[in-house]
Amino acid sequence: MSENHNTPGGNLSGELLSGEQVEASQQRMKQLLDGLGQAILGQQELLESVVICLVARGHMLLEGLPGLGKTELVKSLSSLLGLDFRRIQFTPDLLPSDIVGAPILEESDGGRKLVFHQGPVFTNLLLADEINRATPKTQAALLEAMQEHRVTVMGTTHPLPQPFFVLATQNPIELEGTYPLPEAQVDRFTFKIDVHGVDSNTLQEIISTRTRGTPPELSTVIDSNQLQELFATADQVHLPRAVANYISRLVTATNPKNEGAIDAVQQFVKFGASPRAAIALAGTSRAAALLNGKPNVGFEEVRQVVPFVLGHRLILDYSARLEGWTTEQLVETIIDSVSEVARDLPPDLVGQEG
């Protein structure tokens, strides 16, 4: 019956996580969530996404109007994790050296030599605020750091501290004087999360409990070691073959040149998601499963993270804008069109109700 007992990808131990491991990891993630919830009110779904992306060691792009708490979210996260935190406010005159650092000529021991001065990228948690206001050249300075976790200056490669996360924000309005992120850089963000406003009750709570809007002081709930353990545990979350197949079919379905692509994709999508998207889906699904207290990934965890992973990776055709289609709508259509199991039931069979 059990014909595939070989170890699927992503779980090198060859066995499922123990109940204690899963429970401990879930507990830590919930502590993180609770802490963030104290700072950011009424954004539970957003916070869960942030935690999932963090545990999956992914970079995050937050998009939303000013004042919604994007920066505060990142600052709170750094406080809770006890990690080094730096913030860069991106402006049009920002230079790459302002991010990665630059060699400075210094006199020492009777001589002069170039000494590399690290930029703000040398941190655990980097907040790239309003990233789309910098020029593409400056934005590109983050490419190697995000993907390779290192920077190379003057032929010398400098590794970044671990863990390293980039949490960028961008403003969807005030587009004048901005530079939309190149596709290559957007693809490096594991999640892109749209930050929306909160309801009136949350607003009332905010103004009632916060003096001048200042969030409460947060203490560290997860140290660096615990975070590394959390990462390792997430890696051991089992990804069944059928779920991996579902992920691969989902990503393939975004490709308009795929024979089985649905009409909407063929018509409105110019370029589909890359294999990096599939990797991101698998990783974040594992983190989501851990948050749900499971030793394995299920179809529902995949569906939970798909909008954040695929949304910013679909390059839409101009006709999509004319027809009023958004990436969110397309992703929802793709999720609806791709069945969990590769083959549906035979037409003469039907699942029983309740």
Next chain:
Amino acid sequence: MDKKQVWLARMQRKLRWGLFVKWAIKFLAVGLFSCGLLILLLKLVAPGWWPYTLWLLALNIPLFGLAWIRSHREVYSSQDALAMLDSRIGAGGLLMSIDEMPDTFWESRLPELEQTWRMAIPRFRWLRMLKIEAAPTAFLLAACLIPERTIEQLIPPQLEVAENEIEGLRETLSKLEEQQWISQEDEEELADEIQKLADETRRQNLTHETWETVDALQQRMQQIVGSQRMQVSKAQGALATLQDAIDSGKPLSADRLSEIEAQLEDALKKNGLSNPVAKQTLERIMKNMREGKFNTAQQQKDLQQALEDLRDFMEGERQSLEHMMGEMEGAGRFEGEFDWEEREGDGGDGEGEPGQGGLGRGRGDADMGYGDESEEQGIKFKDTLLPEGVIDPNDDVIRVSLTEPDEEPVAPEGRAEARSTEKATGKNTWKRQLRPRHREVIRKYFDK
């Protein structure tokens, strides 16, 4: 085998049956439709074979075997079945994971309730299957219920006309035979001729030769009746001579009496045999006449009575012959007196002008006036001056008799009568024979 494996096996079995049913329904639908089509074709081409075609339904049985083979080609993998079962019991991937990485702790977290597992097994959609099979089944039933094609014997109009004519000839011949006015030899010969004519008309279309044969047969029978009528007329003349002799009291010569006797005997003969009663009466009369036994009142009374009987007999014969002749000449087109008051197309004012239209074609003796002809017809049918029709001299029958000629000669008979220029009605007009030149003109007009 643990619980999950049992249910997984059930799931796989159900999926396998589902695939089999999918293909079985398709094949069966095609099979039923094909059977219906074949039955329809056989009913059309070979109607007698159709009851045997029901055996074709047995050919649908191997289709289930084909469906089983076909379904095995696309059987679900255990991974697919497991994923379906996992999804249906809401295990969130745990069932799949345990199958790949057995773990007793997590296996205990699987749903405990058997009802949950049972509900995960899909069930058949019987209504859908019935819907798919409904149309082919209805088609098959309709094909079976459609009546077989029957080949109707369509009789061409011309053949029907010929058959009517032949039937008329046979009826006439039958009446002649019934009345014993025709000899056995003549009757057999005519019957043979009529049969030949019937065979010919079945083999080929009607031609003018056919009509000529019909006419010839009719004329032949008319001649027989005419001959009988002439005999009866002569006999009636002879009886009148005898009556005159009795009334005047002058005996007739022996030769004359022999001649009269011969005439009367001829008239009494039917089909070669004499009427025994009438012959006895005749013999009694002739004996008395030869012996001169008609002078006393009693003798005259007896003789008068005998003559009266013979006259009645002859009159009856004459009337029958006249009626027969009338029927043959009218050819059944019109029987009885023509009612001038109720004729078609008449306005009722009693003008009596023929050819005034109505639903029919008007009277047969109407003048051939063509009104409102089209230009084309006018061009086609130009006025042509034709020579007057003459009676075929061959039709003049010169009859020799020992009696005095009749005061009123016998009306022309047969073809001569048909060609008469006198007014005629009905079939006489239809059968009026024309000379070839006249015929050519009429054919030119009516032919397209």
